[in-house]
Amino acid sequence: MTDYAALIPINVITGFLGSGKTSLLQRLLASPDLRDTAVLVNEFGEVGLDHQLLQHVAESTLLLENGCLCCAVRGDLQDSLRRLFSQRERGEIPPFRRVVIETSGLADPVPIAYTILAEPVIQHHFRLGNVVTTIDAVNGGRQLDAYPESVKQAAIADRLVVTKTDLDTEGRFDALERRLRQLNPSAPVIRAADGALAPERLLARDVDDADGRRRDVDDWLAAHAVPAGDRGGHDHTHGVASFCLTFDTPLDWTAFGIWMTMLQHRHGENVLRIKGLLNVAGQSAPVLINGVQHIVHPPTHLDAWPDADHRSRIVFITRGLERARIEASLAAFNRLANPVAARAPADALA
Amino acid sequence: MCGLCGVLGGRGHWTETASNPDTFRSRAETHTWHRERQARTRLVNAVLRHYGLRLDDWSGNAYMLRGKTGRTALVDNLTEVWAAAEQIGRGACDPLDAALLASLSDGGPGR
Incomplete structure (x- = not known):
């Protein structure tokens, strides 16, 4: 290949x-x-x-x-x-x-x-x-x-x-x-x-250059470290809003793929962007995902976590889709793979 | 179908770790291609059960989706599963649907 x-x-x-x-x-x-x-x-x-x-x-x-x-x-x-x-x-x-x-x-x-x-x-x-x-x-x-x-x-x-x-x-x-x-x-x-x-x-x-993606991740994690209020609250231009979900529990890659393909199939027109740093269960290095509407870039990875925070963080830019519904849905799909350990997502940064 | 995936031997679907081996090289356990397909089929069936559908591995190179009335469709990857499921099942497959999420909590992949 x-x-x-x-x-x-x-x-x-x-x-x-x-x-x-x-x-x-x-x-x-x-x-x-x-x-x-x-x-x-x-x-x-x-x-x-x-x-x-x-x-x-x-x-x-x-x-x-x-x-x-x-x-x-x-x-x-x-x-x-x-x-x-x-x-x-x-x-x-x-x-x-x-x-x-x-x-x-x-x-x-x-x-x-x-x-x-x-x-x-x-x-x-x-x-x-x-x-x-x-x-x-x-x-x-x-x-x-x-x-x-x-x-x-x-x-x-x-x-x-x-x-x-x-x-x-x-x-x-x-x-x-x-x-x-x-x-x-x-x-x-x-x-x-x-x-x-x-x-x-x-x-x-x-995202396909190893050094570039590490610095890119640093940039967007820094952007999310700023509380949403300091970024000016929520923007609702044409119903478009962005938010970041954080998950304490590692995500099962298979369950995540099932969830994301289903979300993109039904709601792709309104999921303008998904960009995430995932803690994939059973894997030590974080996986980066990057999707636009119905399209997904081939997933890449970082060689190591950028800092001590190893939680999955996923930024969504959506049109008319509620954050709480997306959060609950991904958590429910992740519990399918790991019904005991999986819990509800932690409070998000945005 | 919403895509050209698979036509003329494309790159492989993004959800399949074999398509991007470098990305998944830090895994603690060895995941064979066959085991990954089994896990995918088992989990996706936990979702499809809500729609009265079932997915089986079809000779290791496709998946067979079946409805209760006997309607079937061959699909290559997860993206194609949902379009086919809506055609032979009972309407929209929406991961944000509260009824689906409730049924996932009740069931799980074991059955």
Whole structure:
């Protein structure tokens, strides 16, 4: 079997119309670290990209029979990635080591993730890297209020980049940052204007890189160490809320898989994100899980627990699903595997 | 079916530890592939019983889902179990349903 971490990473840069995706990409591509990067863009914007490996993708979605919207294969992307890989193998283009996809402003990034993780040919050559979402400091708050697409783009991000903070004369950044931290506590919020943007932090430090995932876990555990009240309470933008469940009892991997596949099948559209550090029964190292709607990344692990706290912690970003019901349900499924030892989940951090 | 998993020999389902051996290398006990399938079948049947359904391992490379009326479906993995269960069972399979959770507390996987 191919080593998953050795596959070519694909980063998705998404964000609402005019939120500065292309400007961000332009700055990142100027870095020598990203010299061997192929770029796929959905639309040519006003900001010109001058890059030797730039290809344009027309937007089309193939909805699978009986499938939901998030489980649609993006036919255009499928063709482009297959063609790109074929050109690379034939030596017609330089041997790129990373692909960056810039979506159109209203695109739903989840079908892109689904295409990368589930398309039979693509999944053997590529893996999904970080999803980076840009948010405009001036208009971002209004866009979150008015457009569910914008909320979803922020909820599924691994990195949130706030752009145009230099134009923010009314001091909207702090409120926007608080709101983003409530909406997606596991993603660091980065100001685009803060000097040199480190491509490594945005793109390379991802869940499939051993060092990257350790630091990533440190980041989101630190975010959850802040009481929910200090992060500004609960955000209910379009019914979307985030919370972190903590379990004292080790989780049985088989029971967890049964529960999570069932939850994703019935409620996947409303489970925007699941990200967790699991204490799996019978295993000394923690297992990391990372899911978006109906899609799950292959689980990874840390070599050791980051600190003395060995409880399972799972962050959920959901739309209209109550925390208490999810908590009780997972506890009940876990008791199936271990009816005596399993107890109700401990008080959560968020 | 909500996916292409399995078609043309995909990577293997994320719930199967054999698909990601490196992730599960720190386990204290050796879990054979067969034992894992047995445990999965036993636990999933504790849930399916609520819907009047039963799952059996089918020659080690698929699972056979059966309803009380004799309707059957072959599925490759857990994700496919739930879509098939809703087709041949009695409606939605919802892990947040209070009636299901009550039946899990009453029963357990042993029966």
